Amino acid sequence: xxxxxxxxxxxxxxxxxxxxxxxxxxxxxxxxxxxxxxxxxxxxxxxxxxxxxxxxxxxxxxxxxxxxxxxxxxxxxxxxxxxxxxxxxxxxxxxxxxxxxxxxxxxxxxxxxxxxxxxxxxxxxxxxxxxxxxxxxxxxxxxxxxxxxxxxxxxxxxxxxxxxxxxxxxxxxxxxxxxxxxxxxxxxxxxxxxxxxxxxxxxxxxxxxxxxxxxxxxxxxxxxxxxxxxxxxxxxxxxxxxxxxxxxxxxxxxxxxxxxxxxxxxxxxxxxxxxxxxxxxxxxxxxxxxxxxxxxxxxxxxxxxxxxxxxxxxxxxxxxxxxxxxxxxxxxxxxxxxxxxxxxxxxxxxxxxxxxxxxxxxxxxxxxxxxxxxxxxxxxxxxxxxxxxxxxxxxxxxxxxxxxxxxxxxxxxxxxxxxxxxxxxxxxxxxxxxxxxxxxxxxxxxxxxxxxxxxxxxxxxxxxxxx
Amino acid sequence: xxxxxxxxxxxxxxxxxxxxxxxxxxxxxxxxxxxxxxxxxxxxxxxxxxxxxxxxxxxxxxxxxxxxxxxxxxxxxxxxxxxxxxxxxxxxxxxxxxxxxxxxxxxxxxxxxxxxxxxxxxxxxxxxxxxxxxxxxxxxxxxxxxxxxxxxxxxxxxxxxxxxxxxxxxxxxxxxxxxxxxxxxxxxxxxxxxxxxxxxxxxxxxxxxxxxxxxxxxxxxxxxxxxxxxxxxxxxxxxxxxxxxxxxxxxxxxxxxxxxxxxxxxxxxxxxxxxxxxxxxxxxxxxxxxxxxxxxxxxxxxxxxxxxxxxxxxxxxxxxxxxxxxxxxxxxxxxxxxxxxxxxxxxxxxxxxxxxxxxxxxxxxxxxxxxxxxxxxxxxxxxxxxxxxxxxxxxxxxxxxxxxxxxxxxxxxxxxxxxxxxxxxxxxxxxxxxxxxxxxxxxxxxxxxxxxxxxxxxxxxxxxxxx
Numbered sequence: 025x026x027x028x029x030x031x032x033x034x035x036x037x038x039x040x041x042x043x044x045x046x047x048x049x050x051x052x053x054x055x056x057x058x059x060x061x062x063x064x065x066x067x068x069x070x071x072x073x074x075x076x077x078x079x080x081x082x083x084x085x086x087x088x089x090x091x092x093x094x095x096x097x098x099x100x101x102x103x104x105x106x107x108x109x110x111x112x113x114x115x116x117x118x119x120x121x122x123x124x125x126x127x128x129x130x131x132x133x134x135x136x137x138x139x140x141x142x143x144x145x146x147x148x149x150x151x152x153x154x155x156x157x158x159x160x161x162x163x164x165x166x167x168x169x170x171x172x173x174x175x176x177x178x179x180x181x182x183x184x185x186x187x188x189x190x191x192x193x194x195x196x197x198x199x200x201x202x203x204x205x206x207x208x209x210x211x212x213x214x215x216x217x218x219x220x221x222x223x224x225x226x227x228x229x230x231x232x233x234x235x236x237x238x239x240x241x242x243x244x245x246x247x248x249x250x251x252x253x254x255x256x257x258x259x260x261x262x263x264x265x266x267x268x269x270x271x272x273x274x275x276x277x278x279x280x281x282x283x284x285x286x287x288x289x290x291x292x293x294x295x296x297x298x299x300x301x302x303x304x305x306x307x308x309x310x311x312x313x314x315x316x317x318x319x320x321x322x323x324x325x326x327x328x329x330x331x332x333x334x335x336x337x338x339x340x341x342x343x344x345x346x347x348x349x350x351x352x353x354x355x356x357x358x359x360x361x362x363x364x365x366x367x368x369x370x371x372x373x374x375x376x377x378x379x380x381x382x383x384x385x386x387x388x389x390x391x392x393x394x395x396x397x398x399x400x401x402x403x404x405x406x407x408x409x410x411x412x413x414x415x416x417x418x419x420x421x422x423x424x425x426x427x428x429x430x431x432x433x434x435x436x437x438x439x440x441x442x443x444x445x446x447x448x449x450x451x452x453x454x455x456x457x458x459x460x461x462x463x464x465x466x467x468x469x470x471x472x473x474x475x476x477x478x479x480x481x482x483x484x485x486x487x488x489x490x491x
Numbered sequence: 492x493x494x495x496x497x498x499x500x501x502x503x504x505x506x507x508x509x510x511x512x513x514x515x516x517x518x519x520x521x522x523x524x525x526x527x528x529x530x531x532x533x534x535x536x537x538x539x540x541x542x543x544x545x546x547x548x549x550x551x552x553x554x555x556x557x558x559x560x561x562x563x564x565x566x567x568x569x570x571x572x573x574x575x576x577x578x579x580x581x582x583x584x585x586x587x588x589x590x591x592x593x594x595x596x597x598x599x600x601x602x603x604x605x606x607x608x609x610x611x612x613x614x615x616x617x618x619x620x621x622x623x624x625x626x627x628x629x630x631x632x633x634x635x636x637x638x639x640x641x642x643x644x645x646x647x648x649x650x651x652x653x654x655x656x657x658x659x660x661x662x663x664x665x666x667x668x669x670x671x672x673x674x675x676x677x678x679x680x681x682x683x684x685x686x687x688x689x690x691x692x693x694x695x696x697x698x699x700x701x702x703x704x705x706x707x708x709x710x711x712x713x714x715x716x717x718x719x720x721x722x723x724x725x726x727x728x729x730x731x732x733x734x735x736x737x738x739x740x741x742x743x744x745x746x747x748x749x750x751x752x753x754x755x756x757x758x759x760x761x762x763x764x765x766x767x768x769x770x771x772x773x774x775x776x777x778x779x780x781x782x783x784x785x786x787x788x789x790x791x792x793x794x795x796x797x798x799x800x801x802x803x804x805x806x807x808x809x810x811x812x813x814x815x816x817x818x819x820x821x822x823x824x825x826x827x828x829x830x831x832x833x834x835x836x837x838x839x840x841x842x843x844x845x846x847x848x849x850x851x852x853x854x855x856x857x858x859x860x861x862x863x864x865x866x867x868x869x870x871x872x873x874x875x876x877x878x879x880x881x882x883x884x885x886x887x888x889x890x891x892x893x894x895x896x897x898x899x900x901x902x903x904x905x906x907x908x909x910x911x912x913x914x915x916x917x918x919x920x921x922x923x924x925x926x927x928x929x930x931x932x933x934x935x936x937x938x939x940x941x942x943x944x945x946x947x948x949x950x951x952x953x954x955x956x957x958x
Contacts, residue, residue, distance in 0.1 A: 038916070039743040039830040042929065138760040207753035209760070223760050225753075269749075276506040282736075285935065286674035286692075293605040293676070293690050363506040379846060380937065449505070462509065468752065469936050470847065 047205065048269045054152040055489030057243035061148035065246045072256075075158035075238060076168040082333045083162045087314040091329050092343045101305020101312075103327070103345055110177070111135035111429075113327055113345055115302040116218060118376040122295055124401040129307045131317055131327050132377060133347065133429060134218045137178035138209065141260045142196040142225040144173040145205060146233055146241070153241035155192070155233065156261065161427025162332045163346050165434060169258035169427065170250065173239065191236060195227050202227040206267040209470045210478065211383060213425060214375025216325070216347050218301065221379070221470065222260075224267045244268070248486030254422040255434070259479065262423065266478035270464050270485050277459035278362055278449065287456055288472070291372035292381045299376050316348075323394050325349040328431060346431040351393035352422075353435030355476040356409045357484070358387040358442045359418070360457070362449075367457045368484070369405075369447055373474060383474040384466070387447075387455070404452055412440045419483050425475075437479055439487070460484055514672065515736045521619040522956030524710035528615035532713045539723075542625035542705060543635040549800045550629045554781040558796050559810045568772020568779075570794070570812055577644070578602035578896075580794055580812055582769040583685060585843040589762055591868040596774045598784055598794050599844060600814065600896060601685045604645035605676065608727045609663040609692040611640040612672060613700055613708070620708035622659070622700065623728065628894025629799045630813050632901060636725035636894065637717065640706065658703060662694050669694040673734040676937045677945065678850060680892060681842025683792070683814050685768065688846070688937065689727075691734045711735070715953030721889040722901070726946065729890065733945035737931050737952050744926035745829055745916065754923055755939070758839035759848045766843050783815075790861050792816040795898060813898040818860035819889075820902030822943040823876045824951070825854040825909045826885070827924070829916075834924045835951070836872075836914055840941060850941040851933070854914075854922070871919055879907045886950050892942075904946055906954070927951055 059065070088096070093106040103113035116132040144155040159171035176190045195201045205226035212220045242250075247265065251257050257265075279287070304317075311318050317327040326348045333341045357368040373385035388409045395402045419439035424432070449457065458466075463481055466472040473481065526532070555563070560573040570580035583599040611622040626638035643657045662668045672693035679687040709717075714732065718724050724732075746754070771784075778785050784794040793815045800808045824835045840852035855876050862869045886906035891899070916924065925933075930948055933939040940948065 038745060039832060040745070040747050041742060042744050042748045042926075044747060044749070136765070137763070140760075204749055204753040206749070207756045209756055223756055275508060277509050278505060278507070280507050280511060281509045282511070282671055282673070286671040289674045289676055289690055293607075296604070298603070365506065459509075471937070 050147075050152055051244060051268055051270065052489065053150075054154075054244040055248060055486065057151045057245045058249065060153055060241060060243045060246050061151065062153065062241040065249055068240055068242060068246065068250075071240055072158055072170070076166075079160070079334060081160050081167050083167070084331050085315060086329050086331050086343060088329050088345075089314065090331070090343065091345070094329070094343065094345060096305070100303035102303065109137075113304055114218070115304045115307040116299060116376050117302045118297070118299045120295060120297050120374055123374070124398075128376075129302070129309055130324065130376070131304055131307065131310065131347075132218045132301075133216055133220070134301065135177070135220050139177040139222045140174055140193070140196050140225060141172050141222050141264050142174040142192075142227060143261070143264050144192055144195050144202070144227055144229050144233060146229045148241065151243055152228070153243055154247060155239050156242055156247070157239050159238070159258070160334055161258070162330055162344070163429065163431040163433065164255065164258070164424055164427035165432050166255050169424070170256055170261055171258045172260050172264050175260050175428075191239075192233075195229060196225050200230075202229045206264075206269065206468075208267055208468060210263055210267070210467075210473075210475070211378060211471065212475050214373070214377040214383070214474065216377065216430065218377045219379045220377065222263075224264045226264060226268060244486070245489065248490055251483055251486050252419075252421055255424050257423070259423065259426045259475065262479040262482045263475055265482040266473070266485070267467055268485070269468075270488070276363065276365055277462055278367060278457045281462065281465070284456070284458060284462055288372070288382075288384070291454065295374050295381050297374055297376075297381050319350075323350060324391075330431070347429060347433070348431040349391065349433045351391040353391045353433070354388055354406070354409060354438070355386045355435050355480065356388045356438040356440055357477075357480045358405060358408070358440055358447050360442055360447060362457070366460045366484075366488070368460065368463065368480075369451060369455055370458050370463070370477065372454050372456070375474070378471075380471045383477075384458070384463075384472055385474045385477050386480055389476050404455070405447070408442070408446055409438060409440060412438070416441045419487060421483075423479060435476070437483065439480060439483060460488065517614075517619055518711060518735055518737065519956065520617075521621075522711040522715060522953065524618045524712045525716065527620055527708060527710045527713050528618065529620065529708040532716055535707055535709060535713065535717075538707055539625055539637070543633075546627070546801060548627050548634050550634070551798050552782060553796050553798050553810060555796050555812075556781065557798070557810065558812070561796070561810065561812060563772070567770035569770065576604075580771055581685070582771045582774040583766060583843050584769045585764070585766045587762060587764050587841055590841070591865075595843075596769070596776055597791065597843070598771055598774065598777065598814075599685045599768075600683055600687070601768065602644070602687050606644040606689045607641055607660070607663050607692060608639050608689050608731050609641040609659075609694060610728070610731050611659055611662050611669070611694055611696055611700060613696045615708065618710055619695070620710055621714060622706050623709055623714070624706050626705070626725070627801055628725070629797055629811070630896065630898040630900065631722065631725070631891055631894035632899050633722050634894075636891070637723055637728055638725045639727050639731050642727050642895075658706075659700075662696060663692050667697075669696045673731075673736065673935075675734055675935060677730055677734070677934075677940075677942070678845060678938065679942050681840070681844040681850070681941065683844065683897065685844045686846045687844065689730075691731045693731060693735055711953070712956065715957060718950055718953050719886075719888055722891050724890070726890065726893045726942065729946040729949045730942055732949040733940070733952070734934055735952070736935075737955070743830065743832055744929055745834060745924045748929065748932070751923070751925060751929055755839070755849075755851070758921065762841050762848050764841055764843075764848050790817060791858075797898070814896060814900070815898040816858065816900045818858040820858050820900070821855055821873070821876060821905070822853045822902050822947060823855045823905040823907055824944075824947045825872060825875065825907055825914050827909055827914060829924070833927045833951075833955070835927065835930065835947075836918060836922055837925050837930070837944065839921050839923070842941070845938075847938045850944075851925070851930075851939055852941045852944050853947055856943050871922070872914070875909070875913055876905060876907060879905070883908045886954060890946060902943070904950065906947060906950060927955065
């Protein structure tokens with residue numbers, strides 16, 4: 025085809041390799057660097073403690089009636105902001121055709137706008153460093169955590185609240201300010217968000233980056249070490265980090281890529297999931313109270329309201345609703361090394377808020393206390409995780425979920441090595457062994473890897489680099 | 492990581508390469524085979540003419556009132572089947588923030604169940620052959636076209652209409668009957684379907700396949716030749732064929748893969764598309780008549796009803812609604828060979844029925860007669876397609892869209908080679924140069940390549956193999 029019209033020789037010089045092998049190697053070099061050009065990890069800890077103490081923050085629970093510019097809409101009872109932007113709390117009605125729970129109602133956050141979660145990177149002394157921010161979010165149990173360079177909702181950068189600019193945002197919205205390392209829309213918590221996606225970006229700065237006191241450059245190796253701290257590296261950082269290309273995609277795996285994709289397609293087709301937004305006012309099984317909207321059995325989560333006073337955010341004080349989970353979560357990957365290649369056992373998960381039926385989640389992802397009265401509904405492999413031999417636990421830390429929307433939403437993240445007596449090579453329906461390299465390939469695209477699995481993938485990447 | 496627990500040596504023998512290079516080579520051999528083990532292409536044409544004449548079919552337009560088991564729902568005016576299955580015709584209200592049309596209402600088909608479009612393949616004399624079916628669909632202008640081995644809605648294979656089994660379906664629903672060559676959920680027409688996806692599958696049969704008089708084995712090379720016929724290879728065949736892995740993914744392209752994915756992510760984030768299903772009864776701008784629901788200006792399409800009498804379908808007669816477009820469509824890829832690598836100019840298209848905001852479509856995809864009174868809204872590059880030098884037209888044929896849902900929905904598909912004066916390397920916003928190899932990589936995943944672009948990709952693959 026296309027043979028008798030002239031080629032464009034001038035364009036030949038503009039062609040580029042589709043894959044940039046050097047980039048993965050550069051990221052690997054950063055992952056191997058345990059000290060940074062801008063100080064040791066201990067230096068960072070001192071800086072972080074200083075930043076966390078530099079501002080006084082205060083978060084108070086308030087009744088919904090004291091929310092400023094937020095109110096329950098007369099017709100629907102939905103909790104909305106007077107600007108019509110940010111997000112709303114609405115009701116979700118879901119029916120599914122598999123599993124122990126076939127139909128349910130719940131409050132859910134609707135936030136249709138795509139936000140940006142971006143990390144700026146730059147080489148110092150030949151090693152890529154990541155610009156991380158000490159940032160307060162009202163829902164974090166310790167308030168200040170380590171966030172990406174930029175966390176911006178569209179409302180943020182459209183300046184709906186008339187606050188100051190989001191620092192460094194221009195690297196992620198304007199072309200020519202840097203080179204894209206990763207850029208993919210990823211889902212957030214499908215149990216709490218209705219079809220929410222954020223743009224996960226890593227951009228390498230072309231020029232000098234002006235410093236700021238709330239930001240610190242770290243190597244991937246330093247961040248990997250900090251990922252072992254409880255409640256330090258925030259969710260937005262973890263999901264962006266999971267999207268970094270890693271070197272040495274395994275050539276072999278238990279399944280070929282096409283068989284893996286076929287299994288995912290079959291899981292999507294197998295589940296008939298119907299969801300619809302319904303008014304929050306009349307949600308069966310949920311009780312509206314002055315300070316909270318609760319499940320009638322005290323399970324799952326509550327909707328609450330807080331007031332926030334802070335000195336160094338875009339605006340100095342505000343009120344907002346948050347979702348407060350009941351009980352602590354568990355998110356665990358069971359792993360095996362098969363023929364020398366690390367594999368993780370993923371679960372095809374239906375969550376009411378997913379755009380496309382299922383995504384791959386951790387082997388176990390749940391709040392165990394929700395099953396106290398229904399032991400028969402306990403998820404597969406939860407017992408194994410709760411009784412794991414400590415010698416088999418390869419990774420363990422408590423992380424909290426997005427502190428801008430969730431209050432004290434802590435989960436224990438674990439990576440546990442298993443053997444054939446615990447996790448058979450032919451797992452139960454809905455589970456599949458996926459190699460670390462395959463998971464890294466999938467996370468380049470939307471709708472494959474859920475946010476909890478992405479946290480664990482970021483940890484796997486860090487562990488792999490440290491080994 | 493994972494270092495001090497024993498490896499699983501027994502599993503090592505079960506590991507497989509993630510990519511099967513031999514498969515792409517085998518498909519290339521089939522694409523190069525212009526004659527098949529089951530006869531020449533002329534033999535096929537005689538067989539096909541005989542099959543088309545073997546049964547008498549009759550399709551008549553009827554008023555909606557004569558539909559059997561289909562009726563307008565009292566509260567919504569939606570057109571529904573009494574079983575609650577198959578599909579419904581509802582209303583769509585869409586608002587977008589870019590382009591000449593910012594808000595519109597239209598009827599749309601809602602069919603939430605995932606169907607299977609499957610082609611069975613098998614080696615004869617060392618060459619892969621594809622099992623194709625002579626199949627009547629009431630909306631086809633010539634009624635009988637060449638379809639995949641299996642076209643089955645979930646209602647089909649759940650036997651809602653109590654008809655006969657779908658032949659060869661077991662190869663696509665049971666494991667162990669064959670080896671998966673391709674398996675991906677792909678969108679259908681976003682202008683006419685609300686979030687419809689079908690499972691596009693190619694499966695290689697492990698054992699002998701029983702013959703049937705309505706089915707014929709063809710090489711990819713034979714199908715490629717037949718793709719030059721008007722109204723012969725049906726839409727379902729074309730989309731499945733586009734998902735076949737092709738050899739020799741180009742190593743170089745105008746953009747790296749990450750820059751291409753980043754552009755797609757940016758296009759998804761740039762567009763704010765809001766859609767909601769609304770009652771069909773009260774759709775602004777649409778007029779309900781006894782035989783049709785029409786746009787008040789006679790544009791776009793109508794909803795109509797037909798009765799069908801046939802001898803060799805699953806059931807022998809039925810009635811159903813169809814969507815009948817006004818005017819013939821045009822779907823064209825403008826191409827350039829850049830540095831020896833074939834590229835096509837894709838458009839990031841917003842269609843109201845897409846699940847995820849945008850998909851990549853042909854350079855031009857429209858019904859030109861819709862713009863007669865609005866020349867200012869004519870799509871970019873349409874003039875170039877309509878006035879193309881015949882010597883630059885590399886491919887041209889009229890194909891019809893899914894005849895089970897659309898009546899006489901014909902479009903002219905074109906591949907036109909261009910030069911720098913016509914299609915600059917830096918195209919207008921919303922357009923991008925993508926290499927043939929990149930398009931093939933994207934079509935392995937959902938939500939990237941729309942159904943019209945997939946038809947053109949199937950043609951590009953055939954042209955590439957023939958060259």
